Amino acid sequence: MRALRRWWPLVGPSLLVIAVALGGQFLPLSTQLQVRSVLVTTVIVVALYVFVGNSGVISFGQVSFVAVGAFAAGLAAAPADVKPTTFPKLIPFLAELEIGNIESLVLAAAVGGLFAFIVGIPLMRLSGLSAGIATFAVLIITNNVLRNWEAIGPGAKTLSLIPQTTFFIQATTGLLIVMAVAYVYQTSRYGRRLRATREDAAAAQSSGIDVHRERLWAFTLSGVLGGFAGGLLVHQLGSITTQQVFLDLAFITLAMLVVGGIGSLWGAVVGALTIAGLNAFLAEAQRGITIGSFDLELPGGTRLLTLGVVMLVVVLFKPTGVTGSRELTWPFSRSRFPQPASPSEPLGSSPGEGAGRSEVEGVDPSATEQ
């Protein structure tokens, strides 16, 4: 029981994910497709959260790791007999390669992580908006290269005929793995050091924390998870273009994270499931659906308008997100109120980056041992 309680911030969200995935099984076939897409989007948001949520540094660049992962997995897994004809300029190694599903996911994660590590070495020295714009620049460059350098990318064409293997099991398992990694990281000493730099970079630095190194760790881990998410994505869609993993995805996933609550895993999961779920529901509703005896058919365009309104309203009036950037609290505690936040809360938070983001489950000794 105690163990369950300790791991509740991971177990709770996982149960929600499993419930959503299982619930999706009872929906019509076309809607199941949407459920899968919601799950994969959630993987991307959790990967984004691992860096942005823990470090407090805004990054538009994590989608470039999703993109790199997606094309690594897609190009490696697409059938070798058609690749040379559709992509004549592809380097022979890639053109002849044809690997299985698990291998391609591992490859995607590795490529994403490696790319993030290399990019992160110089970039993690930046903070604030400079970091935001620099990561944005990485995304632009990644897209530009994938789109135009046909030796390693698909160019402007659609990469298709990728085996569709991200079904219910793979999407759910993938998401659960990524969430577990994210949670173990954020409660590890590395994660806590990074969170200390988020709350007060100067104080953390004077306590002996190497801000650059901690950020680089998280950035690389986020790259691994992002690449993996890209692999899942490409195996879910079956075909993909460079524009599908570009600015729109970067902005929408960041918005999902902020809507849910930027500073907690629970926030990332809730934000992604809510917004991606709403998106999927409205997409279906535009095509016309029947709920009970009630026929609903929304005019085209309502989907994006509604999403915009919801995102704006949440961010304006609940800036810490719908979860308040807190982890899920144990529902059976004796007190009527959730556990008190960590003791430093009343002084620490406010004007800076960390408003209302303290750990809920108390202070881990490893956080202070630096």
Add this chain to the structure above:
Amino acid sequence: MSFVQLLIDATALGALLALVAMGIALVFGVMRLVNFAYGELITIGAFTLVLTKGWPIVLRVLAAFVVVIASSLLMEVIFRPLRRATAATMLVATFALSFLLQNMFLFIFGPQGETIEFLAPLNRAIEIGDLRIRWITIIAIALGAVLLGFMSWLLGKTSVGLQMRAAAADFTTARILGVRAGRVIMLAFVLSGFLAAAVTLVLAVQRPLATPNYGFVVLVPALVGVVVGGLGKLVPATLGGFAIGFATVVLGDLLPSGSRVFLNSVLFAIVIIVLLVRPDGLFTGRTGVAERV
């Protein structure tokens, strides 16, 4: 293309992006808010010109200014709850507004967009020797110079300008010393709306098709320029906007034609290098507190 021609074209785009950059920096100065939805003000201006097709030119110009400045003030009201929010929240909020507005334009006007039909004859070129200069290029440069001059007069020589600069330097202290926060912020939005309307008029001649992302495609390079130049201060930010416009045209010419598709990569690689070397901005002098870790 001759060297002088290149310089003129680069200056024209630079001047335009400098105006956009200044509009972004004005608001950032008083509110620490990077307004992603600023581009949508330009789009609103463009669609105002579309809807006023057939009116006398003076009225169309007037309508554009009125509508854009009013929209800018409306944005100020929308962003009021954000005054104490974190940087991430602000960024996502303005992005959400931008996303919402773009989709609203998409909903109303459709993805193909509408022709603006505004002063098209200004696209004709005058030829001096082997130079071909379009009238609108001259106007863009002149307008940029005049407006930048006007803004530096307003900010440098008037009382409201002093208040704005004080607020930009240190908002809390400025308030303690009697600067009225609400008024200064509102003024910043009016001025940035005014600049957006001016940019719209030039763009409407150069790019006569109003699409839902009409302003957004101008906003992105300007925003990058603002950060590269130095976000906290007006002049550096404006210079940054100019630099990015100038560099785009010059690089586009320097790159061999086969690799011109990689223009964005080269440009943004330079952006990254500049940010790494001078994280406080290229044109801010050595006074800033380094944000590197």
